[in-house]
Amino acid sequence: MSMDIRIYHNPRCSKSRQALALLQERGVEPDVVRYLENPLTAEALQTLLQQLDMGPRELLRTGEKIYKELNLREEGLSEQALINAIAEHPILMERPVLVSGNRAVIGRPPERVLELIDG
Numbered sequence: 431m432s433m434d435i436r437i438y439h440n441p442r443c444s445k446s447r448q449a450l451a452l453l454q455e456r457g458v459e460p461d462v463v464r465y466l467e468n469p470l471t472a473e474a475l476q477t478l479l480q481q482l483d484m485g486p487r488e489l490l491r492t493g494e495k496i497y498k499e500l501n502l503r504e505e506g507l508s509e510q511a512l513i514n515a516i517a518e519h520p521i522l523m524e525r526p527v528l529v530s531g532n533r534a535v536i537g538r539p540p541e542r543v544l545e546l547i548d549g
Contacts, residue, residue: 435460435546437537438470438527446526449537453528458547460528469520475513478527481534486512489524489536497522 435453437460440446453460470478479486486509490502496519497503502512516522526537530546537543 433458433460433547434530436463436529437461437543438463438465438523438525438529440464440466440525443525445538445540448540449526449528449543452540452543453547456544456547465520465523465525465527469517470523472510472513472517475516475523478529478534479513481529481532482527482536485509486516489516489527491522491524494519494521 435458437446437450437453439450439462441464450460450462475486475489479489482489490497490512492503500515500519502515502522524536524538526540526543528535528537528543528546533546535542535545
């Protein structure tokens, strides 16, 4: 199946591995971006958030140690401050994130990736 899908992937994450496997089982070979090694810029994150149709708080992994260290729970933080934090500390980004065209989904549960290829 010929589809242009990009997956922001962490190979140590079981959900990320499952999402990638689901795509491959359906004959889709996505562009795999290891975002911990190649972090997204703040500008790229802004675009990704538009594709996801969500704010930066929804993309944050609140259980990460750095989340607590940076006090990102503080409600007075601007969206740009949150985006900058994710850009500087990519471990904060929820995973996996899959993009096709102008649409994106967070692959939690992994079956959500099917929305990009079936929908």
